Amino acid sequence: MSDKKIEIEGSGKHCHVTRKTLETLFGEGFELEEKKMLSQPGQFATPHKITVVGPRRSFEVTILGPCRKADQVELSLTDATFLGISAPIRESGDLAGSPGCKLIGPKGEVEIDEGVIIAKRHIHITPEDAAKFGVKDKQIVTVKIGGDRALIFDEVVVRVSKDFATYMHVDYDELNAAALTQSNRTGEIV
Amino acid sequence: MSDKKIEIEGSGKHCHVTRKTLETLFGEGFELEEKKMLSQPGQFATPHKITVVGPRRSFEVTILGPCRKADQVELSLTDATFLGISAPIRESGDLAGSPGCKLIGPKGEVEIDEGVIIAKRHIHITPEDAAKFGVKDKQIVTVKIGGDRALIFDEVVVRVSKDFATYMHVDYDELNAAALTQSNRTGEIV
Numbered sequence: 001m002s003d004k005k006i007e008i009e010g011s012g013k014h015c016h017v018t019r020k021t022l023e024t025l026f027g028e029g030f031e032l033e034e035k036k037m038l039s040q041p042g043q044f045a046t047p048h049k050i051t052v053v054g055p056r057r058s059f060e061v062t063i064l065g066p067c068r069k070a071d072q073v074e075l076s077l078t079d080a081t082f083l084g085i086s087a088p089i090r091e092s093g094d095l096a097g098s099p100g101c102k103l104i105g106p107k108g109e110v111e112i113d114e115g116v117i118i119a120k121r122h123i124h125i126t127p128e129d130a131a132k133f134g135v136k137d138k139q140i141v142t143v144k145i146g147g148d149r150a151l152i153f154d155e156v157v158v159r160v161s162k163d164f165a166t167y168m169h170v171d172y173d174e175l176n177a178a179a180l181t182q183s184n185r186t187g188e189i190v
Numbered sequence: 191m192s193d194k195k196i197e198i199e200g201s202g203k204h205c206h207v208t209r210k211t212l213e214t215l216f217g218e219g220f221e222l223e224e225k226k227m228l229s230q231p232g233q234f235a236t237p238h239k240i241t242v243v244g245p246r247r248s249f250e251v252t253i254l255g256p257c258r259k260a261d262q263v264e265l266s267l268t269d270a271t272f273l274g275i276s277a278p279i280r281e282s283g284d285l286a287g288s289p290g291c292k293l294i295g296p297k298g299e300v301e302i303d304e305g306v307i308i309a310k311r312h313i314h315i316t317p318e319d320a321a322k323f324g325v326k327d328k329q330i331v332t333v334k335i336g337g338d339r340a341l342i343f344d345e346v347v348v349r350v351s352k353d354f355a356t357y358m359h360v361d362y363d364e365l366n367a368a369a370l371t372q373s374n375r376t377g378e379i380v
Binding site: 150154173178 | 266339340342360
């Protein structure tokens with residue numbers, strides 16, 4: 001492998017909520033608890049779950065913290081099909097025209113008009129690593145995975161920020177399609 | 191696209207059973223009903239379901255007919271993880287050393303010693319199409335998929351037989367990872 005190796009993490013279904021949505025679902029003044037820090041600085045998993053209701057079925061998802069400026073439910077295509085939601089493949093934050101859903105918490109519920117997406121494969125990368133790898137913000141790259149289910153992911157978007165740690169993120173469909181296991185969690189930008 | 195285009199089908203979790211296993215699970219003299227013919231000549235979906243029991247959880251799978259010489263449970267990696275079975279990625283029929291499981295039917299149950307696999311991506315192809323595409327039996331090829339989640343599947347095994355119809359088969363993890371939808375179900379051997 002070259003020096004363009006990158007560690008890959010799988011994202012399970014989860015959601016981000018606004019302060020307002022959080023208080024509607026969990027009550028006024030509710031604060032998100034940190035259960036586990038994630039690889040991206042400042043981001044954390046919480047012990048709080050809410051129910052996402054689609055036209056066909058529903059399930060619980062974990063809230064990731066901290067609160068954001070928009071509600072966003074991130075699913076795999078398998079998850080979206082299960083719920084019966086036709087969610088587009090989008091970058092985080094690019095929510096215009098995406099479908100909504102109902103969110104139910106212990107103290108209330110919210111109908112969001114948009115925000116359900118399937119995350120586009122992406123690389124979070126520091127400016128230092130981006131320079132080293134020769135990639136730029138918003139660039140689309142391809143990433144090669146080895147092993148039993150070797151494949152090359154095309155359409156991987158690069159996002160450069162000093163607030164990031166360098167990791168590639170895929171969902172569980174992609175993780176399993178590539179058989180990315182604990183002992184095979186590295187890709188190479190090609 | 192070149193003329194090496196191939197139609198892709200997704201295989202959900204399913205099992206194949208021997209005559210003996212079928213009779214243990216469903217009773218002596220039981221015959222498989224044809225619910226729907228599949229793309230491969232002579233193969234059919236049945237309305238019969240059995241429960242596959244793993245160390246962690248269980249679920250129902252559909253039996254595909256006709257009966258075969260060995261019991262075989264084909265899962266996606268997502269399915270196998272759900273059941274708690276560490277199944278290898280194998281070609282159909284290559285079962286030596288694969289894990290077993292318990293199968294439960296309406297009339298009885300069977301503990302199989304081996305047979306639980308995750309199917310290796312493969313192409314069924316007629317001798318005529320193989321000649322046209324320039325591929326041989328057992329050859330490993332790569333297949334390019336376009337669209338929103340473009341990727342290149344490596345490690346795709348080619349199987350040539352006059353008894354086949356020409357189709358590529360992937361599981362639902364792979365189907366969803368590539369966003370292979372009704373309007374985007376074609377790959378290209380590259």
